[in-house]
Amino acid sequence: MALDRSTPNDLSAFWMPFTANRQFKKNPRMFVSADKMHYKTADGRSVLDGTAGLWCCNAGHNSPRIVEAIQKQAGELDYAPAFQMGHPVAFELANRLRDMAPEPFEHVFFTNSGSESVETALKIAIAYQRAIGQGTRTRLVGRERGYHGVNFGGISVGGIVNNRKYFGTLLAGVDHLPHTHIKENAFTRGQPEHGAHLADELERIVALHGPETIAAVIVEPMAGSTGVLLPPKGYLQRLRDICTKHGILLIFDEVITGFGRLGSSFAAEHYGVMPDMITCAKGLTNGVIPMGAVLATKEIHDAFMQGPEHMIELFHGYTYSGNPIASAAGVASLETYKEDGLFERAAALAPYWEDALHSLKDHPHVIDIRNEGLIGAVELEPIAGEPTKRAFSAFLDCYDHDCLIRTTGDIIAMSPPLIIEKAHIDQLIGTLGDTLKRID
Numbered sequence: 001m002a003l004d005r006s007t008p009n010d011l012s013a014f015w016m017p018f019t020a021n022r023q024f025k026k027n028p029r030m031f032v033s034a035d036k037m038h039y040k041t042a043d044g045r046s047v048l049d050g051t052a053g054l055w056c057c058n059a060g061h062n063s064p065r066i067v068e069a070i071q072k073q074a075g076e077l078d079y080a081p082a083f084q085m086g087h088p089v090a091f092e093l094a095n096r097l098r099d100m101a102p103e104p105f106e107h108v109f110f111t112n113s114g115s116e117s118v119e120t121a122l123k124i125a126i127a128y129q130r131a132i133g134q135g136t137r138t139r140l141v142g143r144e145r146g147y148h149g150v151n152f153g154g155i156s157v158g159g160i161v162n163n164r165k166y167f168g169t170l171l172a173g174v175d176h177l178p179h180t181h182i183k184e185n186a187f188t189r190g191q192p193e194h195g196a197h198l199a200d201e202l203e204r205i206v207a208l209h210g211p212e213t214i215a216a217v218i219v220e221p222m223a224g225s226t227g228v229l230l231p232p233k234g235y236l237q238r239l240r241d242i243c244t245k246h247g248i249l250l251i252f253d254e255v256i257t258g259f260g261r262l263g264s265s266f267a268a269e270h271y272g273v274m275p276d277m278i279t280c281a282k283g284l285t286n287g288v289i290p291m292g293a294v295l296a297t298k299e300i301h302d303a304f305m306q307g308p309e310h311m312i313e314l315f316h317g318y319t320y321s322g323n324p325i326a327s328a329a330g331v332a333s334l335e336t337y338k339e340d341g342l343f344e345r346a347a348a349l350a351p352y353w354e355d356a357l358h359s360l361k362d363h364p365h366v367i368d369i370r371n372e373g374l375i376g377a378v379e380l381e382p383i384a385g386e387p388t389k390r391a392f393s394a395f396l397d398c399y400d401h402d403c404l405i406r407t408t409g410d411i412i413a414m415s416p417p418l419i420i421e422k423a424h425i426d427q428l429i430g431t432l433g434d435t436l437k438r439i440d
């Protein structure tokens with residue numbers, strides 16, 4: 001008998017991630033299938049995906065090359081040991097990723113998520129400094145309102161209070177830059193004018209501890225999770241210059257901004273500022289199979305390639321690093337992005353997206369609108385004494401009207417698949433506009 005997937009009868013066992021579990025289980029919102037720009041709900045509605053899942057399904061859903069590649073790989077080589085053994089697909093994906101990435105990135109370390117990519121990059125940074133005789137460099141610098149996943153390294157360098165305060169002492173030796181979200185920039189289209197000087201705070205941290213204690217700075221070039229906070233013009237270059245001056249590695253966490261979201265392969269290319277490492281995940285496999293990666297320069301990689309050849313050079317890795325099926329999904333995803341010209345498509349649609357978003361300026365509750373590439377945020381005035389409630393109401397109302405959006409605090413964030421059509425943009429923004437008029 002066919003399994004009826006539409007009506008699970010017991011929701012209690014699954015402790016859902018980053019979810020209001022009790023609220024959800026009283027009024028479940030279930031997706032049972034997806035194709036291209038739409039999810040199908042358990043009650044048969046078609047919901048427009050305004051978020052590419054969780055910023056990951058850049059090629060849309062049920063993308064044929066990816067589906068086929070996974071099916072084929074599962075029947076050919078399902079799993080191979082990841083340590084001291086190889087298989088061709090992981091090497092192929094690493095090569096394709098290198099070819100797609102900006103020039104300095106020649107080496108790829110595979111992980112299974114954005115969080116693991118962050119832990120991996122932080123560990124490589126500290127170990128690299130030690131390998132080049134800079135073993136006193138163990139401090140890490142993150143940024144307020146930064147999101148770098150949910151593992152201990154990531155929440156330590158991250159700057160989201162609720163993700164940190166419940167979980168004990170975290171990593172020692174971490175400092176935070178100020179975030180770049182300043183009021184003067186409200187309603188800016190694209191990169192804001194004000195705030196490059198906020199990068200100079202790094203000089204203050206360097207002066208406080210001494211440059212010889214700092215291994216790396218990690219930032220999202222554009223902070224996605226905390227509500228689409230854009231880098232002010234000149235900010236990233238200033239960070240780069242200060243890091244270079246003091247021998248500090250710069251890591252861009254591109255888990256969201258990678259794979260076309262801003263209209264180019266990575267934000268590093270989009271903003272024309274090169275870090276020393278890039279972390280990525282999500283769009284690497286179109287979100288279909290868990291996988292992440294760290295891209296490193298030749299300089300970083302080669303620093304480890306010393307000592308006896310039979311010795312492991314980096315004591316780090318995961319059972320599923322470069323998993324065959326994930327690698328096959330990755331190869332097919334990168335092929336799809338390239339063959340279908342999706343990064344160029346995102347860049348071409350960005351002005352239409354920007355105009356549509358900013359048409360919401362005079363709608364009720366709206367206090368700021370931000371955009372870059374195919375990312376958009378609409379910030380709402382919080383209800384006094386009840387933060388997050390207004391945006392959550394907007395999320396529920398949009399869902400009831402067949403559109404999926406995301407919220408963080410009182411900010412609505414949207415990041416549609418790069419295959420979106422203008423008519424879908426009209427529907428998404430039109431629905432959100434109606435929602436803003438309906439909610440309290």
Ligand code: PXG
Nearest residue numbers: 054113114115147148149225253255256406
């Ligand atoms: N770094 C960045 C910049 C991210 O955005 C992670 C690391 C962690 O990735 P994993 O794969 O471990 O979840 C992320 C993830 C949202 C949202 O709604 C954002 C993320 C995940 C889920 C929801 O903004 N970002």
